[in-house]
Amino acid sequence: MSKKFISNLFHQGGSQESIFEATWPALSPGKDHLSSLPGLKEAETKMLKEAREKAFLIEKEAYEKGFEQGEKDGRELGQKRQEVVIQQMRNVLLEIERQRKDFRQVYENEVLTLLLGIGKRIFRQEVLVCEGLITTVLQEALQYVTDRGRVIVRLHPGDYQNLLAHPGQIPFSLDEKDGIKMVEDPSITRGGCLLETSFGDVDATFEGQFDEIVSQIRQQMKGAERDPGR
Incomplete structure (x- = not known):
């Protein structure tokens, strides 16, 4: 089972309000609209x-x-x-x-x-342009890991090499006995990661977070259609 989340970096000021707001113009049956x-x-x-x-x-x-x-x-x-x-x-x-x-x-x-x-x-x-982004994403993604006995962290090669060059930016121990291991994965977009655990995956990839944002926006749009006066 895969868990998805949206990093606070994808929100304004760390809030839970999506940075996207879809406000659609009301279409009236005027000449310009009808002709199109x-x-x-x-x-x-x-x-x-x-x-x-x-x-x-x-x-x-x-x-x-x-x-x-x-x-x-x-x-x-x-x-x-x-x-x-x-x-x-x-x-x-x-x-x-x-x-x-x-x-x-x-x-x-x-x-x-x-x-x-x-x-x-x-x-x-x-x-x-933000090399330090992966550190924040890792910190937030690890909060969704209930058991750190065995965790494989899949990273873009660029993020992987950057973290190895700056071990102080790694928000966990690389000691094998602590159960967390980093691996390079070219399929992961830079700035994101995929955590494989004994209880399922934590999808903190760029695509996964963006898809979750899209899902929330579409839900908001459906809610607005059901309650136009909201």
Whole structure:
């Protein structure tokens, strides 16, 4: 079983509030937004065309009958044409609302993906220039280890060599009898680590921490959707 955590370095001031805050603009059915909805223009054109065709057929039918009932049929003709137009307008509005909801969902997901991609690149830059980062991450990750009788700490080769060159930055003893051993692992991104213990792994890799942040953000977004007034 793997345990995941988010280092305090990924939070503002060590708090538990994510440094990412997703605030999405409310989409209103205004001209600018509606004109950009996929397929909406085509749907609207099709519906209006159908409305005109139905109105023409009604008028043609009444004309062919010669308006035998005179004024009564004239009123009924006007009423039928209004009903057709009104129904088609309702259909257009329903289609607009459906498209708006679909567009909002796609819009939010795309913006979130963009922001997270930018954030990930920023974090990678910070990790590369901050050699002391691994010490803090190790200290925090070890707090999740319940039994230190046998712990293998997998590190990026760069962090591994840096810690060996500066043993004072290693937050644990390298004496084998203490049960903690460091090993190089090229698959680990610099600034992160993976702790293998008898009771499971502690995932303190860069990717693991970032994925946990993403998960929390998506949960916050779902909560906001359920409670829009929050």
